[in-house]
Amino acid sequence: MSAEIIGAWIAVFLTFAIFSYLYKDNPFYKIAEHIFVGVSAGYWASMFFWTQIQPNLFGRLWPSSEYNDSGFWYGLYDLLGTVTSSAVFPAGGIDKGHGMHLIYLIPFALGIMMLLSVHSKMTWFARWGIAYTVGMAAGLRAYGFLNSNVIGQIKGSAVKFSGDMPFFAMIGDSYFNSLILIVGTISGLLYFYFSREHVGLLGKVSRLGIYFLMISFGASFGFAVMGRISLLVGRFTRLIDYARVEYNYASIWMFVIMVIVLAIWAFKSKEGKEASA
Amino acid sequence: MKNLVDTIIRLGHVDRRYIFVIIAVVVMLPLFFPLNLPIRATESTRVVYESLENLEPNSKVLLSFEYGPSTKPEIHPMAVGVLRHLFRNGHKVYVTCLWPDGQFMALEALQDIAEDEFHMNYGTDYVLLGFRPGNEAVVKGIVSDIRKMYTVDAHGTLIDEIPMMNGIQNINDFDFLFTASAGYPGTVEWVQYAADPTGVPMSTGTTSIQVNEVMPYVQSGQINGILAGMPGAAEYEKLIDRPGIGTSGMDAQSVAHLVIVLFIIFGNISFFLERQRSKKY
Structure with missing residues (x-):
């Protein structure tokens, strides 16, 4: 079995495990959640070490261009290489294109x-x-x-209130759009002016500001929904790919197995609750 | 009539898990049976396309990958579309990543487009500078002296040994900047620390959820257009005349949106009917 197929089965398992939370909190979700946290922490730590600390910090403190095996500084380096790892502290100094900058000790x-x-x-x-x-x-x-x-x-x-532009246009410059922009900006800003009580004219303008803010929140909500559906579409596309014979029908098998296990788990949990009651 | 109102109120309290199942079904069906709904490019997508299309041949374009597997369905199609457009027009592409996962996304996109599709040469046609931690400090570093920030590329090759890095000292040596961004650090940081202070023209592709945050920069002309989520990617694919992953997902997206809108309308009707009834009694 190739690494690609094993990877597909793992991806399918983790996807369904996360989706299973939509039913309710369960052991599959817990497994996926813990794996995600652990792998993320390990991945970030490793990535940061090998892209920044080793090449850009150690690489500037012990560059290969200034290697001198008889001095104290590189003697310390060689000692670090012996007691830790020669991958981190390779023999002859670190060659990442840097000169020596001891200011990096700070x-x-x-x-x-x-x-x-x-x-x-x-x-x-x-x-x-x-x-x-x-x-x-x-x-x-x-x-x-x-x-x-x-x-x-x-x-x-x-905004522009002069020049050759139409009174109204759905997209682009127009007198109407300029007016909306200026009224929306001023009324929205006045809503956040708290040094005076929002009564009278200020109250009316700030109330108008709320409507502009609500339209903005509505647009944000719409975009948020669109984003989540896009991610769902992407995930389903992969699951459909993994349901093919090349991957030994990973999605189908995993779905069936997880539904059966979840059903047994839910039944046992119910029985346990009834027994304890 | 009373029965109908009862039914609507009862359905308003339906278990949310039924709604999840319905959404799953309506997203999945168009993936099996495509509807081929029409895709029309919006103004902001067209501006991105024209900005890249109007670049002089052999321009130097800095392309930054700021997304990971969790936002890949939205951003990857844009990154792929932009790479395809740039290589088709004979530009030099310099790839950086502000997110660690971005490096893997960049590797995959470059493998598919630069190597397999266009057979470009690494080091002369494109280069993967890779990820550096530091968020906006990395952008600041690229703006002031890219050679201090990147002494080696993502494969460990010294920058001085890469032919297309000759003459590249800082952001001013690039003709255009495009960021494929899913959050922080991303588009906003590139605007604040690179495009605005230096005047290097910039476009972006973002997740849908970021669009409202980034749109003010587009409206004020600080960014040349925006590819907004998966629909933005699909529109861009249409403009470069190469349908891809973005286009294939749009049917499912449209149908799911329609169903969600219907749920919202139905939920509101149910809510108002219930409130009316509780006032009556």
Whole structure:
């Protein structure tokens, strides 16, 4: 049996196991849920290590271009290679195109400090690493947000009320669409103005803002439904593929087996409840 | 009349599992018996198509994969369609991934389109730079100095040894940017840290659920069009005249939407009838 067929059977089992939650919480769903969490954690840890920590951190601390087996620094490297793994610390230094940058010892230390949060007495060390990450992210995001979401969007809402355009058009520029955009933006923003009680004119405009927001939420809901159905279509397409003879009718067999097992499980659970009552 | 109202109210309380079964059936039936419903490209899809179609031959296009298996049915058809369009028009494709799973999606798409369909050469026609963790910091790195961010490609080859990387220093060396995105980090980060500050033209393909979040950038001209979910992919396939996975799923999508709309209408009728009756008594 080829790896592809085994993979198909596993994929079918996990798909039906997740779908089985629509009936109710059951052991198949629990199995799939636990496998998903475990595999995801392992996959992400491995991916991050081999794409960032090993090549970009260790690769900058012990690059092969500056390898010197008689010095302390590379002596430490060789020792690490001996006690851990030669795949992580290959003989002769790490060749990932970097030069030596000892400044990377700082993020290395911060990373280790974050891991110390598992020890109750050393938890405070983690704050340094977290503080750096939060500060860096806040600084990085501030500019992007101001430039694209504030300035860019204000420019985008500065609508045209002149020029050669029709009064009404379903799509594209028109006087009517410009009016809708400006009224929707202002009334929507006024709904979030809480420094005055929403009565009188402000109350009426903010109420109009609610309607615009409701239309927006409706569109979001519609898109959400569309997305979920697309994913269901994709999954069913695969299940139909796996129901073919090339995969030994994996979908059909798995469906029948799981329905029978779930029926027995449901029957036994009911019996158990009745006995305990 | 009373019996009809009773029936409607009773059906309004039907076990949700029956609804799941009905949805499963209506999604599956069109996959077995296609209806071939017409597909018409929307304005936003057409803008994406024209932006790529109007690129000068031999343009350098940065294509970023930000999705995984969970959103593959929606995004993969777009990525495949865009790759097909770019190779057909003779452009150079540089692939990056902000999601770890994106690298596997990119490998699959490049295998199918670049290698099996167009027989392109790795390193001269396309390159897979691969995944780097860091979210927006990676985008920022590509904007300032791509060679610091990527010293090796996804296969471990030194960037300096890849011919098509000659002369590529940062985002300004690319003619166009396309992101196939399913969330964070993705389209929004590319707009904020790459397209807006540098002015490099950009288009995107996103999951349906993201469309409302990304649409303001499209409306304001910060992004050139958007491929919105599976329908966006199907429309793009129609424009490049190569029906694919997106097109084949659209019948099921349309029928399922129709049934959901009917359920919503029926649910509301049932709710109002029940409320009316409770007021009466």
